[in-house]
Amino acid sequence: MTMSSIKIECILPGNCRLGESPVWEEASNSLLFVDIPAKKVCRWDSLSQQVQQVTVDAPVSSVALRQSGGYVATIGTKFCALNWEDQSAIVLATVDKDKKNNRFNDGKVDPAGRYFAGTMAEETAPAVLERHQGSLYSLFPDHHVEKYFDQVDISNGLDWSLDHKIFYYIDSLSYCVDAFDYDLPTGKISNRRSVYKLEKEEQIPDGMCIDAEGKLWVACYNGGRVIRLDPETGKRLQTVKLPVDKTTSCCFGGKDYSEMYVTCARDGIDPEGLLRQPEVGGIFKINCSRLIMLLQPSGFLALIIIWEKSDGI
Numbered sequence: 001m002t003m004s005s006i007k008i009e010c011i012l013p014g015n016c017r018l019g020e021s022p023v024w025e026e027a028s029n030s031l032l033f034v035d036i037p038a039k040k041v042c043r044w045d046s047l048s049q050q051v052q053q054v055t056v057d058a059p060v061s062s063v064a065l066r067q068s069g070g071y072v073a074t075i076g077t078k079f080c081a082l083n084w085e086d087q088s089a090i091v092l093a094t095v096d097k098d099k100k101n102n103r104f105n106d107g108k109v110d111p112a113g114r115y116f117a118g119t120m121a122e123e124t125a126p127a128v129l130e131r132h133q134g135s136l137y138s139l140f141p142d143h144h145v146e147k148y149f150d151q152v153d154i155s156n157g158l159d160w161s162l163d164h165k166i167f168y169y170i171d172s173l174s175y176c177v178d179a180f181d182y183d184l185p186t187g188k189i190s191n192r193r194s195v196y197k198l199e200k201e202e203q204i205p206d207g208m209c210i211d212a213e214g215k216l217w218v219a220c221y222n223g224g225r226v227i228r229l230d231p232e233t234g235k236r237l238q239t240v241k242l243p244v245d246k247t248t249s250c251c252f253g254g255k256d257y258s259e260m261y262v263t264c265a266r267d268g269i270d271p272e273g274l275l276r277q278p279e280v281g282g283i284f285k286i287n288c289s290r291l292i293m294l295l296q297p298s299g300f301l302a303l304i305i306i307w308e309k310s311d312g313i
């Protein structure tokens with residue numbers, strides 16, 4: 001993929017205050033995403049170009065697909081099951097009960113159906129917050145929660161290697177992309193190491209996804225770009241710049257997963273910055289005319305048992 005073959009389009013000139021967690025839903029040809037402070041989960045239908053949204057009662061930081069249909073989402077400090085039709089959220093588990101100022105941030109489902117998500121202290125301004133308050137958790141199909149580690153500043157991008165043996169993770173204020181050995185049967189992680197340190201102009205690492213060649217794509221908050229990294233060599237392979245500064249996350253989607261969708265934020269941008277970025281708060285699509293390397297579903301399906309509805313997994 002060379003720069004010249006890339007087309008970037010604002011597909012939804014929305015007004016996201018803090019767009020995050022893009023996830024492609026194949027069954028509906030739709031892109032799901034959240035606007036965290038607006039407490040909204042949105043679903044953009046790529047065929048009709050219409051957006052539907054569900055408003056919840058606390059900041060919603062990530063959304064994922066459930067194997068049995070419907071969604072799961074991290075709302076405030078709760079893992080929830082989200083029913084789109086009646087707009088209800090069922091609480092599955094609550095974390096950080098002793099930390100009243102915390103909320104979940106980015107989350108994603110692992111290849112075995114566990115829902116991983118980390119927390120952070122609420123920000124007073126972008127990237128300004130009480131440090132070391134966050135932790136990383138996962139929700140198992142039976143609703144029990146495991147805690148992996150604490151002392152996290154801003155729990156962010158996460159994904160798994162194609163062979164499911166490595167878990168990649170970003171704590172934004174470390175300015176690094178980290179890797180852990182991953183044990184899929186148990187969901188255990190070990191042997192933390194850093195695979196890439198962001199350069200100054202790349203700014204703050206935020207959301208992340210993996211492509212079909214096992215390379216990582218990281219959205220750079222304040223950097224106005226997504227970067228493609230080789231986690232084996234620690235080298236940056238590519239930079240794709242976007243017409244907005246606060247790029248927050250990315251996923252693959254569209255036909256054959258040949259497109260990349262990128263979310264961004266407008267909160268924290270001054271009036272001059274808003275004038276300079278007319279498409280701020282929109283959702284972007286990166287199209288590559290030569291189809292290579294992408295073709296990677298943007299997430300796994302959460303295996304969550306909801307006994308109340310007795311609808312199995």
Ligand SMILES: O=C(O)[C@H](O)[C@@H](O)[C@H](O)[C@H](O)CO
Nearest residue numbers: 020126127154172204206221
């Ligand atoms: O969406 C997130 O991940 C955080 O909630 C955001 O607030 C920003 O991305 C962060 O400030 C940049 O590090």
Ligand SMILES: [Zn+2]
Nearest residue numbers: 106156206207
């Ligand atoms: Zn994020």
